[in-house]
Amino acid sequence: MSKKFTFSIGTFFSVVVISFLLIFIVQGATTLYMRVSARLDEFARHGENVLQVTSLLLEKQVEQREEGLRAIVGGADMNDAGRDVLVAVVLDGNTVERGIKGWLPDGMLLPDELLTDEWVVNDLLDIYGRSLLTGVRTIQGKRVFAAIRLNMNELDVFGDHLLLPVISDNLGQIVWMGATKEAPALSEHLKARGFILRKKIPDQRWAIALSHQGSRVMMRQEQLPYGFTFTIAYPLASLMISSLSGLAVAAMLFLFALLVILLLWALWNRGVYKSIATIANLADEMGDRLSQIDARDPLRGAETLFTLTKRFSGFKETFVRETNSFVRDLRNLFEVILRQQEELTAFNEETEAMNQELEQVNNQLISREALWERTLEFSRAFARNQDVDAAISSTLDTLRRDVKAFGVLLSSVEGNSFRLTAWSGYNGELTNFVVSKDGIAASESIISRSPVWVEDVRAHPTAHPVHPSVKSELLIPLFQAGEEEGVLEVAFDRPMRRDSFLIETLTPVASFLGGLVHGEKMRRELKASYAYLAEKLQFVTGIYHDETEAHIARIGEYCKLLAREIGRDASEQEDIALFARLHDIGKLRIPYGILVKPGALDSDEFNQIKRHPQWGADILGDAAWLQMARNICLTHHEKWDGSGYPRGLRGEEIPWEGRVATIADIYDALRSSRSYKPAMSHELAVSILLEGDERVRPEHFDPKVLTAFRRISGKFEEIFDSNCDERDSPDCFLA
Numbered sequence: 001m002s003k004k005f006t007f008s009i010g011t012f013f014s015v016v017v018i019s020f021l022l023i024f025i026v027q028g029a030t031t032l033y034m035r036v037s038a039r040l041d042e043f044a045r046h047g048e049n050v051l052q053v054t055s056l057l058l059e060k061q062v063e064q065r066e067e068g069l070r071a072i073v074g075g076a077d078m079n080d081a082g083r084d085v086l087v088a089v090v091l092d093g094n095t096v097e098r099g100i101k102g103w104l105p106d107g108m109l110l111p112d113e114l115l116t117d118e119w120v121v122n123d124l125l126d127i128y129g130r131s132l133l134t135g136v137r138t139i140q141g142k143r144v145f146a147a148i149r150l151n152m153n154e155l156d157v158f159g160d161h162l163l164l165p166v167i168s169d170n171l172g173q174i175v176w177m178g179a180t181k182e183a184p185a186l187s188e189h190l191k192a193r194g195f196i197l198r199k200k201i202p203d204q205r206w207a208i209a210l211s212h213q214g215s216r217v218m219m220r221q222e223q224l225p226y227g228f229t230f231t232i233a234y235p236l237a238s239l240m241i242s243s244l245s246g247l248a249v250a251a252m253l254f255l256f257a258l259l260v261i262l263l264l265w266a267l268w269n270r271g272v273y274k275s276i277a278t279i280a281n282l283a284d285e286m287g288d289r290l291s292q293i294d295a296r297d298p299l300r301g302a303e304t305l306f307t308l309t310k311r312f313s314g315f316k317e318t319f320v321r322e323t324n325s326f327v328r329d330l331r332n333l334f335e336v337i338l339r340q341q342e343e344l345t346a347f348n349e350e351t352e353a354m355n356q357e358l359e360q361v362n363n364q365l366i367s368r369e370a371l372w373e374r375t376l377e378f379s380r381a382f383a384r385n386q387d388v389d390a391a392i393s394s395t396l397d398t399l400r401r402d403v404k405a406f407g408v409l410l411s412s413v414e415g416n417s418f419r420l421t422a423w424s425g426y427n428g429e430l431t432n433f434v435v436s437k438d439g440i441a442a443s444e445s446i447i448s449r450s451p452v453w454v455e456d457v458r459a460h461p462t463a464h465p466v467h468p469s470v471k472s473e474l475l476i477p478l479f480q481a482g483e484e485e486g487v488l489e490v491a492f493d494r495p496m497r498r499d500s501f502l503i504e505t506l507t508p509v510a511s512f513l514g515g516l517v518h519g520e521k522m523r524r525e526l527k528a529s530y531a532y533l534a535e536k537l538q539f540v541t542g543i544y545h546d547e548t549e550a551h552i553a554r555i556g557e558y559c560k561l562l563a564r565e566i567g568r569d570a571s572e573q574e575d576i577a578l579f580a581r582l583h584d585i586g587k588l589r590i591p592y593g594i595l596v597k598p599g600a601l602d603s604d605e606f607n608q609i610k611r612h613p614q615w616g617a618d619i620l621g622d623a624a625w626l627q628m629a630r631n632i633c634l635t636h637h638e639k640w641d642g643s644g645y646p647r648g649l650r651g652e653e654i655p656w657e658g659r660v661a662t663i664a665d666i667y668d669a670l671r672s673s674r675s676y677k678p679a680m681s682h683e684l685a686v687s688i689l690l691e692g693d694e695r696v697r698p699e700h701f702d703p704k705v706l707t708a709f710r711r712i713s714g715k716f717e718e719i720f721d722s723n724c725d726e727r728d729s730p731d732c733f734l735a
Contacts, residue, residue, distance in 0.1 A: 023256065032244060039239060040206055043163050044220065047232040050165050050178075051222055057154055058225055062119055065148040066137065072100055073139045086126055087147035091115070091136065102147065110145060119148070121169045121227040127647075131169040133226055152176035163234040166190065170227050172198045183235050186217060196231055208236060388520040389422070392513060396424040399490070399509060403502060406469060406493035410478075411442065412486040412517050418442060421486065421517065426467045433466075440464055442487040445477040451507070453498040465491070472496035476506060478514030485517045523625065550724050551668055556581045557719045558664035559657075565708040566660070572628075579629035580661050583636045586616030598675045610645045613637055628657050636661040639700040659702040663689065663709050666696060671720050682717040 061084075068082035082088070087102030094115060096108045104110075114122065119135040124147055126132055132147040152167065155176050164187055165178040172195045180187060189211065190196060197209055197219070209219045216236040224230045392410060400408045407425030411418040419434045437443045441462045445452040452475040457463040465473065470491040478485040488510045560577035568576075587595060590612055594605045601609065616633030620626050635649060635658025642650030644662075670685035680688075688696050690710060698706060709716070 032240075035244075036239060039242065040218065043218075043232060043234060044206075046163065047165065047220060047222075047230075050232075051224070051230050054155060054167065054230060055225055058150060058228070061150050061154070062133065062148070062226070065133075065146075065150075069137065069144065069146050069148070070139050073142065073144055084149050084151070085146055086132060086149055087134075087145070089145050091143040091145050096145075100144075115145060119226050123171060131173060131175055150175075163232050164190075166196050166231040166233065167224065168196050168198070168229050168231065170229075172196055172229075175228070182238060183233070186211065186215070186233065186235055196233075198229065388516050388523075392422045392516055393424070395509065395513060396422055399506070400424045403490060403506070405490050407467060407489075407491045409466065409489045409491075410486060410513055410517070411489070412521075413437070413446075413484050418487065426491070427469070430466060435464075441473075442475050442489070445475040445487055446484050449477060449479065451476045451503050453503070455497055456495065467491065469493045474503065474506070476503075476510040478510055478517060480514045480518035483518070485514045485521070488513055526625070551672060552581045552584075554668050554719055554723050555583060555661070555664050557723070558667065558716060559660050561712060561715055561719070562660045562664065562705060562708055563657075565712055566656075566705060568656070575628050576632070576657050576660065579626075579632055579657075580664065582616065582620065582629050583632050583661055583665060584612065584616065585619055586612035586614065586633060588619075589615045596675050600676070610637075613646050631655040631657050632661045634658070636665055638662070640702050641697075641699045643700065654702075656702075659705050663701055663705055667709075667716055668720065670696075672724075682713075682720070686713045686716075 065082075065084050069085050069088060072082040072085055072088050076082070082101065085101060087104055088100040089096045089102065089104050090098045090100065091110070094110050094112065096104050096106055096110065099106055114124070114134050115136050116134070117136055119133040121131050121133055124132050124134055126149060130149060132149055134145070134147045136143055136145050138144070152175050155167075155178070164180045164183050166174055167176040168174050174190060174194055174196055177187065177190060197211065198221075206218050206220050208216055211217050218234045218236055218239060220232050222230045396408045396410065399405070405425065407423065407427075407430070409423035409426075409430070410421045412421045414434070416437050417434050418437060418440075420430070420432050423430050437446075439462055441452055441454055441460060441464070444462065454460045454463045454473050454475070457465045457470055457473055463473065466489075471494055472492045474490040476488040476490075478488060488506070490506065556577040559580040560573050563573045563576050590608055594601065594608055597605070613634050613636065617630045620629050620633060622630075634646070635654050638644035638647065638649045638654045638658055639662070640651060640654070640659070642648050667685055667689060670680045670688060671682065673679040689701070690698060690706070692698055701709075
């Protein structure tokens with residue numbers, strides 16, 4: 001009897017699939033490489049055009065700045081001739097002999113790396129953090145060191161690009177970045193970060209770099225004049241997607257795949273289908289019978305499996321070896337299953353119990369991680385906007401939701417009492433309260449410096465629930481720098497046994513809240529100190545020169561009124577009301593004779609007066625929370641059109657608080673009598689501010705703030721009349 005010919009359909013199918021894949025991979029890779037190369041060449045040509053035009057624009061700007069520098073050295077007006085020349089000094093060796101413009105003092109020793117004969121970008125920045133070019137030029141026989149700024153906005157005329165062009169300084173800080181619709185995510189990331197990767201790339205070459213955003217980009221970097229670096233970048237993913245789309249060879253691959261499928265279908269229909277149909281019928285019967293097996297009835301399960309084994313024993317062999325082997329293996333499998341059914345059922349039950357326990361632990365860990373992550377987000381948000389109330393409220397709301405508490409409250413320590421600071425939940429039925437620390441559970445947590453878990457508030461001798469629905473509560477003490485700050489209470493409207501996992505989860509959150517409470521307390525104390533300082537300054541000012549203490553108080557009220565009118569929030573209104581009182585603190589360094597001189601000041605005296613804004617900022621120091629006070633001191637004599645002092649700032653370069661203080665200060669100065677002028681009426685002062693005279697022009701003021709002043713000028717009169725003395729105006733007491 002001749003042996004039937006058989007073959008392995010798996011081997012045949014594997015050969016077909018591998019051949020198909022090899023052809024597809026080789027063809028696709030070749031086409032993809034050619035399309036990527038062509039695309040990169042297109043990018044390179046575009047980038048080269050931008051590079052050349054950029055070089056020409058930068059060189060043209062430098063030539064213009066050099067002309068301005070020569071004009072300044074020759075004695076021209078600094079504002080007209082050299083607006084973009086920020087520093088110009090005459091050198092004696094490496095020492096500043098004489099300052100022409102800028103902030104470098106006479107006698108300052110400059111480092112060698114700044115004194116180059118070429119314009120070079122370095123780490124010297126202007127007050128807004130923008131990179132400057134520095135260099136030494138010989139003008140009229142003098143060695144002049146200068147720092148100039150470039151206007152990168154001129155490059156915006158290029159509009160959108162095929163790729164993302166970036167210009168950076170020697171430290172990688174982005175000084176200009178073009179617009180592109182091809183890579184919005186990369187563009188937004190670089191704009192937010194402010195720096196671009198500096199990577200050593202051979203000339204005329206592309207390189208793949210991993211961005212700080214986490215994506216890979218194609219980069220090409222070229223050197224620009226003056227030490228700038230020109231970078232063109234394009235997301236690798238976008239490049240690959242655009243190269244893959246529209247491949248002409250896709251149609252050919254599709255036809256080839258169709259032929260392969262037809263071949264497989266013919267083989268399946270002629271040699272495999274009948275055998276598979278028989279196996280499918282047996283499989284259906286197997287499914288029906290196995291569905292009737294009950295793990296609690298092992299005897300019936302064994303009978304069913306034995307019947308299926310006999311059915312597979314009667315299966316006729318086919319010319320496909322795998323089918324025959326499959327049937328034999330199924331029969332053996334059922335025999336094994338029959339023996340192991342009981343063990344498997346028991347094992348499954350144990351595994352299910354373990355899985356449930358692991359799932360419960362995993363959910364707790366996920367909940368803890370989520371709570372800590374949100375607390376970290378609140379901390380970052382607080383670092384950005386310094387809003388303590390919002391940070392505490394958000395944290396308490398999140399904490400209540402995550403731990404499924406009835407309510408969460410934060411109480412702060414004030415002397416021998418606890419004061420309710422913030423709360424969430426409790427059905428919205430809490431009201432502010434102050435309770436004594438004596439004999440309550442919250443004090444126990446403070447004394448022991450550890451959390452106190454009250455499982456039953458009714459049975460606990462010192463527990464005093466703040467709401468009748470509270471059944472259990474957790475009290476966590478808040479400490480900061482060794483000082484007690486308050487207590488965090490987490491209340492439940494159901495009995496809760498002590499949960500060490502929950503305590504460990506909430507301890508870092510409580511530490512964060514304690515820091516917020518401590519920081520807010522310190523901020524209030526500091527703010528009260530400066531309010532006291534401002535009040536004392538009013539008294540000192542009234543003694544030292546002819547600006548009365550009433551003038552200082554009125555400036556604060558004017559500024560608060562204007563800030564509200566232009567839409568600043570309540571916190572900013574309160575801050576400017578306080579800090580505006582310090583606007584002339586720098587005058588304490590001006591000689592008394594100059595301040596009370598009845599006649600016109602000479603140039604030296606007026607130069608002394610013009611230095612009081614900077615002196616005021618120096619007196620205040622560099623504390624972050626005093627930034628508004630420094631801004632007011634430095635900019636309350638700046639003018640919208642750039643004609644003010646000490647820096648000649650213009651427009652939006654002047655902080656909003658400086659623009660507000662300018663109008664308030666000039667209005668009150670016009671209304672008040674001085675050693676060199678009489679007091680003016682309200683109507684005349686308003687007319688001068690809105691229409692101008694020989695010294696004051698409407699162009700000096702922010703149009704938005706001036707419009708707000710026009711609307712509420714009547715309230716300015718009320719403030720002046722209700723808070724003045726005879727030194728301000730002879731008519732004060734008549735009002």
